[in-house]
Amino acid sequence: MQDQNSVLEVEGLGVRFRTEEGDVPAVQGASFSVQRGEVLCIVGESGCGKSITSLSVMGLLPDSAKAEGSIRFDGNDLLAMSQEEIRQIRGNEVSMIFQEPMTSLNPVFTVGFQVMEPLVIHRKLSKREAYEEAVRLLEQVGIPDPRKRMEQYPHELSGGMRQRVMIAIALSCQPKLLIADEPTTALDVTIQAQILDLILKLKEETGMGVVLITHDMGVVAETADRVVVMYAGKVVEEADAETLFQDPKHPYTKGLLRSMPSVDDETYALEPIPGKLPKPGEMPQGCPFHPRCDDAMDRCRVESPRVFTVGPGHTSRCWLGEEEKQNHAGKSVG
Amino acid sequence: MANLIVRRLLQLIPLLLGISFIVFISLHLAPGDPASMIGGPTATKEDLASIREDLGLNDSLFTQYLRYIGGVLQGDLGYSYQTQQSVTEAIMIRFPNTFNLSVASIIVATVIGVGAGIISAIKQNTSLDVLSTVGALAGISIPNFWLGSMLILLFAVYWQWFPVAGITSPPWTMQGIKELALPAITLGTGSAALIARMTRSAVLEVIRQDYIRTARAKGVREKNVILLHCMRNAMIPVITVIGLNFGFLLGGTIITEQVFAINGVGRLLIQAIAARDYTMVQGAVLLIATLFVLVNLLVDILYALVDPRIRYE
Numbered sequence A: 001m002q003d004q005n006s007v008l009e010v011e012g013l014g015v016r017f018r019t020e021e022g023d024v025p026a027v028q029g030a031s032f033s034v035q036r037g038e039v040l041c042i043v044g045e046s047g048c049g050k051s052i053t054s055l056s057v058m059g060l061l062p063d064s065a066k067a068e069g070s071i072r073f074d075g076n077d078l079l080a081m082s083q084e085e086i087r088q089i090r091g092n093e094v095s096m097i098f099q100e101p102m103t104s105l106n107p108v109f110t111v112g113f114q115v116m117e118p119l120v121i122h123r124k125l126s127k128r129e130a131y132e133e134a135v136r137l138l139e140q141v142g143i144p145d146p147r148k149r150m151e152q153y154p155h156e157l158s159g160g161m162r163q164r165v166m167i168a169i170a171l172s173c174q175p176k177l178l179i180a181d182e183p184t185t186a187l188d189v190t191i192q193a194q195i196l197d198l199i200l201k202l203k204e205e206t207g208m209g210v211v212l213i214t215h216d217m218g219v220v221a222e223t224a225d226r227v228v229v230m231y232a233g234k235v236v237e238e239a240d241a242e243t244l245f246q247d248p249k250h251p252y253t254k255g256l257l258r259s260m261p262s263v264d265d266e267t268y269a270l271e272p273i274p275g276k277l278p279k280p281g282e283m284p285q286g287c288p289f290h291p292r293c294d295d296a297m298d299r300c301r302v303e304s305p306r307v308f309t310v311g312p313g314h315t316s317r318c319w320l321g322e323e324e325k326q327n328h329a330g331k332s333v334g
Numbered sequence B: 001m002a003n004l005i006v007r008r009l010l011q012l013i014p015l016l017l018g019i020s021f022i023v024f025i026s027l028h029l030a031p032g033d034p035a036s037m038i039g040g041p042t043a044t045k046e047d048l049a050s051i052r053e054d055l056g057l058n059d060s061l062f063t064q065y066l067r068y069i070g071g072v073l074q075g076d077l078g079y080s081y082q083t084q085q086s087v088t089e090a091i092m093i094r095f096p097n098t099f100n101l102s103v104a105s106i107i108v109a110t111v112i113g114v115g116a117g118i119i120s121a122i123k124q125n126t127s128l129d130v131l132s133t134v135g136a137l138a139g140i141s142i143p144n145f146w147l148g149s150m151l152i153l154l155f156a157v158y159w160q161w162f163p164v165a166g167i168t169s170p171p172w173t174m175q176g177i178k179e180l181a182l183p184a185i186t187l188g189t190g191s192a193a194l195i196a197r198m199t200r201s202a203v204l205e206v207i208r209q210d211y212i213r214t215a216r217a218k219g220v221r222e223k224n225v226i227l228l229h230c231m232r233n234a235m236i237p238v239i240t241v242i243g244l245n246f247g248f249l250l251g252g253t254i255i256t257e258q259v260f261a262i263n264g265v266g267r268l269l270i271q272a273i274a275a276r277d278y279t280m281v282q283g284a285v286l287l288i289a290t291l292f293v294l295v296n297l298l299v300d301i302l303y304a305l306v307d308p309r310i311r312y313e
């Protein structure tokens, strides 16, 4: 697992929330890694633990949450760091952009102030240097008339423009890793494509690793090098993008693919996965997916599946994986 | 911005006319005859009649009001029925004391209120938060005259750290600060409590906003996350409460000046009411009302400065 080329290595990540009904696990035994210059997509239904996973990496979990396992960034365990150590990495070597561009910028500060801020904090630029660099960044993310925008307030910008500003802020210190949590979910379709293209273009230019979180298989198809599929707080399948679309192993992944709208075929019938994601405190016994699974066997109702390696760099957390003939030694996590 | 100020100043005119009219009417309709107060117990019927004639009390109310307003517009608030002194002069002598007292009080209230509010928000549900909640409740409930008397007993009479009463020195001297301290705390405590409550809920509301998470994600130091990113937003509702309280403080000076024997407009007002000194009461109320309106204008301007989404055009 000690790969020279990986920026982020998450091993057995678990996150529990302290609630009035007791401890509730939101993420369990999640493992994945991100290489330099690679886009890793984390995909899954709303509530499956994608945001919590990414906030763990940023050290931004709510106070009521407790994380365990290890998150190695550039070889150092982020979970073992002090608040101050991780603050110096945030916005500097690891950056994040969020789902809601409309509310993610501070309404009472100018765009310029907000773009300059990390430059002053991390790169220790003077006000004047930071101003020029901020103008350059706004230009780089495709904002027309950047000098005028510098003086404007967020409410004077459209959602797409605000997300570009967020990207400019995230890229300001040339991070090694960019985490984008549903960056286009709140935007119009055409703007969505522009923002995704921008992220891919910037990734090419800078060679950073990208974790792109989405619930939309269409976005995965357009952007991913590797894919991690999450369900009910667990990673249920991981593969490179081509393999995942060609040869998905986990029934949940297959369900997601069936529910993906087809661009070519207007008459294509969407097939949403029946049933609902169980809540963290109300997990069924056995495999958490079995109540919604067409292929569920008796075993699935009692015994939670291990992670099986079903191909090169391809794992699946499903008992069906055990029967796969190219079975490498199955490893158990969580 | 200049537009806003001019417009609000123009709005002030009908407002103040209305206030002066109401004060004027209500005092004249109240029982009690100023002529007999001026003439004293020995005055004859003829004396009283001539005093009424002199004061113009026999004219219609409306005529009297117009005459009064005509004077006010020239800075002449009339003459005291009781002492024959110029009302403008009597108020101007006392106004600095009242002004210093209310400004000192609002500073005390803002510093304590905002500070306690921030602490109890970021230490939500800890013992510090509970302490501040209980403190605020006490601050709101304790009457000013009682708090003032207790402060005098403890800090002026028993420990003798502060003078017992009166203001004799300008507020920028050490002596002046000492003289203002107890009255300002007395007057500011209730407002401090209200400001603390408002600050706490404003901070709690702002701190869970997405842009605060963004600030942390940028690596902003926690101190600046709170004092810069959070407070710039939380100040918007807090400014309203501070402005309103400044208005209430002006009214509160009446009791506090009485307790601390401060020669201010509030005390003047109480004496004037007791003496049915119509012109004096009108002058003092008009001044307090004007200040109240001016403070509101100031709040609106501060709003526009703090919140870029507000533009008055």
Ligand SMILES: Nc1ncnc2c1ncn2[C@@H]1O[C@H](COP(=O)(O)OP(=O)(O)O)[C@@H](O)[C@H]1O
Pocket: A017, A019, A026, A044, A045, A046, A047, A048, A049, A050, A051, A052, A053, A062, A064, A279, A280
């Ligand atoms: N502050 C919290 N307290 C308790 N549970 C939470 C909290 N935040 C998130 N969760 C739970 O954690 C799970 C994962 O949430 P999240 O990571 O936001 O999902 P998503 O995949 O949609 O991003 C959800 O089931 C949610 O109920």
Ligand SMILES: [Mg+2]
Pocket: A047, A050, A051, A052, A181, A182
């Ligand atoms: Mg999410």
